[in-house]
Amino acid sequence: MIKIPHPIPYQGSKRNLAPLIGSQIPRGIDTWYEPFAGSAAMTLWAAHNGIAKHYIIGDILAPISDLWVAIIERPQETAYRYREIWNGQSSSDDGYYNRVRDRYNCNKHPVDLLYLIARCVKNAIRFSKGGSFSQSRDKRRLGMHPDRMERAIVCASMLLRDKVEVRQGDWMKTIHDAESSDFIYMDPPYAGTTLGRDKRYAEGLPPERLLDGLRELLNRGIPFALSYDGMTGEKTYGPPLPDSLGLTRLLLQAGRSSQATLSGRSERTLESLYLSPGIGEANEGFMSSAQPIQERLAI
Numbered sequence: 001m002i003k004i005p006h007p008i009p010y011q012g013s014k015r016n017l018a019p020l021i022g023s024q025i026p027r028g029i030d031t032w033y034e035p036f037a038g039s040a041a042m043t044l045w046a047a048h049n050g051i052a053k054h055y056i057i058g059d060i061l062a063p064i065s066d067l068w069v070a071i072i073e074r075p076q077e078t079a080y081r082y083r084e085i086w087n088g089q090s091s092s093d094d095g096y097y098n099r100v101r102d103r104y105n106c107n108k109h110p111v112d113l114l115y116l117i118a119r120c121v122k123n124a125i126r127f128s129k130g131g132s133f134s135q136s137r138d139k140r141r142l143g144m145h146p147d148r149m150e151r152a153i154v155c156a157s158m159l160l161r162d163k164v165e166v167r168q169g170d171w172m173k174t175i176h177d178a179e180s181s182d183f184i185y186m187d188p189p190y191a192g193t194t195l196g197r198d199k200r201y202a203e204g205l206p207p208e209r210l211l212d213g214l215r216e217l218l219n220r221g222i223p224f225a226l227s228y229d230g231m232t233g234e235k236t237y238g239p240p241l242p243d244s245l246g247l248t249r250l251l252l253q254a255g256r257s258s259q260a261t262l263s264g265r266s267e268r269t270l271e272s273l274y275l276s277p278g279i280g281e282a283n284e285g286f287m288s289s290a291q292p293i294q295e296r297l298a299i
């Protein structure tokens, strides 16, 4: 089986869930949109499986969009620059990562961001209230090796080049021209990662803005799938979306909680996938036999 390349090691990437989410998505799409792209794991999956004619990705974080342009259009140059930055680190220079971080916060250079994502704690980007990248380096690892990064960048470029348009900005701007023959996959930050002092993403998305946007998509008749809330054991992440939207909610098994396993408990993490009307029904026969979907709630 050919491996799908993943050059951006983003915490929260849908890389592992992609085949399961993808099994719920219709084929024969004109344009596929991923307006909360991050590492664009679902678009890489979709392009690999050829499920649409064109692809549009976007993110509110401009250096992430710039990074995708660099990966797709200038793969060799991007891989070379990553190698240069990665090679610059040494065990005797504790301040190197912080200097790259300061430079990124000043210049917002996309390959500096790639190095920071690859090297920071849990590959988990964090931003201060003022919008500066604030996550610390992981002292136990060096970040993805440049040889592996080069392979991932070159393969991702081959997969996406001439098929993908990269946009930058708010999700509603990225999908402004979507039509009913298109499909939108959304993985927005949920309320739990939007509020607070150290935010997970540079921009959050208040639930009411998400709901307004979903209502607009429903009125425009554009099919979509949305990854949103979830739960681990008894703990839930965000309230479910309101019934009034008429969406189908699937609970996908996203793995086991390592924290709970450490404490001797076995807890599953379930993630919601909401499907717009029409998709859930079209997939009904398939879904009832699909594994490992644990529950299917029509809401």
Ligand SMILES: C[S@@+](CC[C@H](N)C(=O)[O-])C[C@H]1O[C@@H](n2cnc3c(N)ncnc32)[C@H](O)[C@@H]1O
Binding pocket: 010, 012, 013, 014, 015, 035, 036, 037, 038, 039, 040, 041, 042, 058, 059, 060, 061, 064, 169, 170, 171, 172, 187, 188, 189, 201, 202, 203, 204, 205
């Ligand atoms: C949960 S992550 C998406 C991860 C992605 N599914 C992946 O596989 O890597 C959410 C992304 O949405 C972006 N974002 C946050 N608010 C946004 C907004 N209002 N419009 C567009 N993108 C936004 C963040 O910068 C972040 O990259």
